[in-house]
Amino acid sequence: MSSEELMAKVENLKKYFPVRGGIFQRVLGYVKAIDGISFGIRRNEIFGLVGETGCGKTTLGRVILRLIEPTAGKIYFEGSEITSLNRKQIRKMRQSMQIIFQDPYSSLHPRKMIKEIVGEPLKIHFFLKDSEIKERVLETLYAVGLSEEHMYRYPHEFSGGQRQRIAIARALILKPKFLVLDEPTSALDVSVQARVLKLLQDLQREFSLTYLFITHNMSVIEYMSDRVAVMYLGKIVEMAPREELFVNTLHPYTISLFSAIPVPDPEVRRRRIVLKGEVPSPFNPPAGCRFNTRCPLTQPMCKEVEPELSEIGENHFVACHYQEKSKVMMEEIPVSER
Amino acid sequence: MTNKELLIIKNLVTHFYTYRGTVKALDGVNLTVGKKEIVGLVGETGSGKSVTALSILRLIDPPGKIISGEVIFEGRDLLKLSEEEIRMVRGKEISMIFQEPTLALNPVLTVGFQLQESIETRNVPRKEAEELALDMLERVGLPDPKRMFKSYPHELSGGMAQREIIAMALVMKPKLLIADEPTSSLDVTVQAQILGLIEKLVEDIGASILYITHDLGVAAEVCNKIAVMYTGNVVEFGDIHTIFEEPLHPYTQGLLNAIPKLGRDLYTIRGEVPDLVDPPSGCKFHPRCSQARDICSKVKPQNVEVKKGHFVACHLFN
Numbered sequence: 001m002s003s004e005e006l007m008a009k010v011e012n013l014k015k016y017f018p019v020r021g022g023i024f025q026r027v028l029g030y031v032k033a034i035d036g037i038s039f040g041i042r043r044n045e046i047f048g049l050v051g052e053t054g055c056g057k058t059t060l061g062r063v064i065l066r067l068i069e070p071t072a073g074k075i076y077f078e079g080s081e082i083t084s085l086n087r088k089q090i091r092k093m094r095q096s097m098q099i100i101f102q103d104p105y106s107s108l109h110p111r112k113m114i115k116e117i118v119g120e121p122l123k124i125h126f127f128l129k130d131s132e133i134k135e136r137v138l139e140t141l142y143a144v145g146l147s148e149e150h151m152y153r154y155p156h157e158f159s160g161g162q163r164q165r166i167a168i169a170r171a172l173i174l175k176p177k178f179l180v181l182d183e184p185t186s187a188l189d190v191s192v193q194a195r196v197l198k199l200l201q202d203l204q205r206e207f208s209l210t211y212l213f214i215t216h217n218m219s220v221i222e223y224m225s226d227r228v229a230v231m232y233l234g235k236i237v238e239m240a241p242r243e244e245l246f247v248n249t250l251h252p253y254t255i256s257l258f259s260a261i262p263v264p265d266p267e268v269r270r271r272r273i274v275l276k277g278e279v280p281s282p283f284n285p286p287a288g289c290r291f292n293t294r295c296p297l298t299q300p301m302c303k304e305v306e307p308e309l310s311e312i313g314e315n316h317f318v319a320c321h322y323q324e325k326s327k328v329m330m331e332e333i334p335v336s337e338r
Numbered sequence: 339m340t341n342k343e344l345l346i347i348k349n350l351v352t353h354f355y356t357y358r359g360t361v362k363a364l365d366g367v368n369l370t371v372g373k374k375e376i377v378g379l380v381g382e383t384g385s386g387k388s389v390t391a392l393s394i395l396r397l398i399d400p401p402g403k404i405i406s407g408e409v410i411f412e413g414r415d416l417l418k419l420s421e422e423e424i425r426m427v428r429g430k431e432i433s434m435i436f437q438e439p440t441l442a443l444n445p446v447l448t449v450g451f452q453l454q455e456s457i458e459t460r461n462v463p464r465k466e467a468e469e470l471a472l473d474m475l476e477r478v479g480l481p482d483p484k485r486m487f488k489s490y491p492h493e494l495s496g497g498m499a500q501r502e503i504i505a506m507a508l509v510m511k512p513k514l515l516i517a518d519e520p521t522s523s524l525d526v527t528v529q530a531q532i533l534g535l536i537e538k539l540v541e542d543i544g545a546s547i548l549y550i551t552h553d554l555g556v557a558a559e560v561c562n563k564i565a566v567m568y569t570g571n572v573v574e575f576g577d578i579h580t581i582f583e584e585p586l587h588p589y590t591q592g593l594l595n596a597i598p599k600l601g602r603d604l605y606t607i608r609g610e611v612p613d614l615v616d617p618p619s620g621c622k623f624h625p626r627c628s629q630a631r632d633i634c635s636k637v638k639p640q641n642v643e644v645k646k647g648h649f650v651a652c653h654l655f656n
Contacts (some may be wrong), residue, residue, distance in 0.1 A: 052525040159610050160383075189382040189552065191607040195594035198604050200619055218527070220557075221599030256399075260530035262555030266578045274534055275527045278495050 007210040008064060008097075009040040013073035015056075015063050015156050020285060021062055022299060031283050034061040035234035037074075038309075041178075047223030048242070050218065050257075055231040057214045061180040064212065065097050066090055077178070079098045084275050095239070097124055098171035102183035104163035104222040108155040114141075118169045124213045125174060140169045143206075144199060161192035163332045164254065165199065172203065197224060222246055227315070230254050232280055233290040240316040248327075249319045255330045273330070287323065297322055297329050300337055344369040344514060344546050345394070350407035352386075352393050355400075359615040363389045363402070365570035365622075368649075376540075376547040378557035378578075382593075384611055387550045390567070394548075395432060409431040411514070430460055437513065437519040439499035442492040449502050450475070450487030456506050474505040479535060497528040504536060511543045514622045518550045534547030534559060542642055554597060558582060566590045569614060569622040572641075576648035579615050586650045588627045621653065629654060 016030035033056040041047045062068045101107040142163040185193040229239040238251040259273045292302040309319040352364040409416040457467040475483035478501040564581040566574045574587040595605030609626040615619040624634035
C-alpha cells in the first residue's frame with residue numbers, strides 16, 4: 001500500500017507518562033500508555049479503535065493529532081511526517097485534522113454563544129469578516145441538523161445530543177479531512193446515539209471524511225467501521241477489516257471481549273467466557289504477552305516472549321503465540337453454561 | 339393478591355418541587371415483581387427508573403415528595419409504615435446497590451468495618467458479625483478476604499468495590515434486591531463477572547431483583563421480565579421474550595430498533611425527551627410517535643393487558 005492512499009500513519013509510536021514521587025519529584029517509573037503501535041488509516045475510511053478503560057485508546061487518538069507529544073515513533077499525515085513540525089507548522093496542519101470529545105457537557109464553553117463556539121476555529125485560522133463567519137457558521141449548523149435560531153443560545157439550553165451536534169459543527173467548520181472521534185456517543189442515550197451515528201455517517205459520505213472512531217461499544221464499532229483495531233494495555237492485539245474480525249476472531253482477548261458483550265436478544269444464550277481479574281496496571285505491565293495474566297490459554301512461553309503483531313490472513317493482524325490454534329483452543333475451554 | 343407476588347406498585351406518583359415548577363418524575367407507575375423473578379426496569383435518562391427505586395424504599399428527600407400510590411411489599415404498604423418500621427425494611431428485606439460503587443463506600447472506613455457495621459445494625463453480636471462479614475467477602479469472590487477486611491475503599495478497583503457493595507447488600511439475605519445500573523461504570527469483561535456473581539448469589543438466597551438499566555443487552559441477559567419506562571410511566575410490561583420479539587408500544591419498538599446492528603438501517607425516534615415540568619398532554623409519547631392519532635394528544639392511555647402478563651399503555655391497543 002503506497003503512502004498516498006493513507007490519510008494517517010503511525011510507526012512504532014510510544015507514549016510514556018513519567019510517574020514522579022518523593023521529595024525531589026524523581027521519576028519513579030513510566031506509565032506505558034502506548035507502547036509501540038504501527039498502523040495506517042486509509043482515505044475515506046472509518047477506522048475503529050476498541051478497548052477497555054486504560055488500554056491507551058484515548059491517548060493514541062490525541063498523540064496522532066499531536067495534542068500530546070509522543071515519546072518515540074513517527075506520525076505521518078497525508079504522506080508527510082508531522083512528528084518534527086514546530087508549533088506554527090502543526091497549527092496549520094490542524095486545519096485538516098480535528099477531534100470530537102466524549103463529553104459534550106464539558107467540551108463546550110458555558111459562557112459563549114453557539115455562534116462564537118462554532119466560529120472560533122475560523123477566527124484562529126483565518127482573517128474573516130464577521131458576516132463571512134456568520135455565513136459559514138450557519139452553513140455548518142445546517143449540515144449537522146441545527147438551525148439559525150440556535151446560533152444565539154448558550155450550551156446549557158441544549159440536550160446532550162444537540163450539544164454533540166454543536167461539537168461536530170465546530171470540528172467541521174474548517175473543512176477538515178481527518179476526524180478523531182473519541183467516544184462521541186458514549187454519554188448519550190440509545191435513541192439519541194442512533195441519530196448522532198447516522199449524522200456522522202452522512203457527513204462522512206458528504207464531505208469524504210476519514211474517521212478514527214474510538215469507542216468501547218462493540219455494536220457501535222461493528223455498525224460504523226470499515227476496519228477495526230483492538231487494543232490491550234498499550235498495544236494492538238488484533239487488527240482486521242470489520243467482517244473478518246467479527247467472523248474470524250483470533251486473539252483470545254478479542255474472543256473473550258466479544259463473548260462478554262451482552263446481546264439484546266434473549267434467544268441468544270451464548271457461551272460467555274468470563275475473564276479472570278481486571279486489566280493490569282500499565283505502570284507495570286506483565287512481562288511477555290501482556291494478556292498472559294488473564295488469558296485462558298496461557299503457556300510458559302507467553303510469560304517470557306512478547307508476541308509480535310503479524311499478518312496471518314489478508315489484512316488480518318494478530319499478536320498471539322498461538323494464533324493458528326487459539327480459535328479452536330478457546331472453543332474447547334470449559335465455561336459455566338448459563 | 340396471590341402469594342406469588344412480592345412487590346406490587348400501584349399508581350405511584352412522585353413529584354419534585356423545583357424553582358422552575360413541579361417536575362412530575364413519576365406519573366402513576368404500575369409494576370409487579372414476583373417471587374424469585376428478575377424484573378428489568380429499562381428506559382432512557384430521565385424516564386424515572388431511579389426515582390421509582392428510591393420511592394420504593396422511601397428515600398426521596400425534599401424537594402421531592404411521594405404524592406400518592408401504593409407500594410405493597412409482602413402485603414404491607416411501605417408508604418404507610420412509620421419511619422422506624424421502614425428502616426427495618428431497608429437493608430434487611432429490601433436492599434439496594436448503586437451505579438458508582440466507589441462513591442457508595444465511605445472513604446475513611448475500612449471495607450470490613452463498613453460491612454460489619456451493616457450487619458451489627460441488625461442486632462447481630464459483634465463476633466458473629468465479623469465472621470459473617472468475612473464469609474461474605476469470600477463468597478463475593480474478593481481475593482484474600484482477611485486482608486481485604488482491613489483495606490480502604492481507595493485500594494479497590496471498580497469491580498472489587500462493586501463486589502464489596504454486593505456483599506453489603508446481600509449479607510442480610512434480603513427478599514428483594516434493587517440494583518440501579520450496577521455495571522454501567524464497569525468495563526465489559528468485569529461487567530460479565532459481576533452479572534454472573536449477582537445472579538448466582540441471588541439464586542442462592544432465593545431473592546427477587548428489580549434490575550434498573552439503560553442497556554437492553556444487559557437486560558436481555560439477566561432478566562425474566564421487562565418494564566419499559568418513559569417519562570414517569572411504565573409503558574410496556576411483559577415477559578422478556580414478548581418484549582424483545584413482539585414489542586407493541588411504539589416507544590419500545592423504537593428503542594429496540596435504535597440499537598446499532600449490522601445490515602439494518604438505524605431507526606431513529608424523532609424529537610427529544612419532553613420536559614417533565616410541562617409534559618405533553620394525553621399520551622406523553624405522542625409528539626414523537628409515528629403512529630399518533632387524534633386521541634393520543636387528548637387522553638392518557640390506560641394500561642391494558644393485551645395478552646396474559648403483557649401490559650401496554652397505548653391507544654393503538656385499547
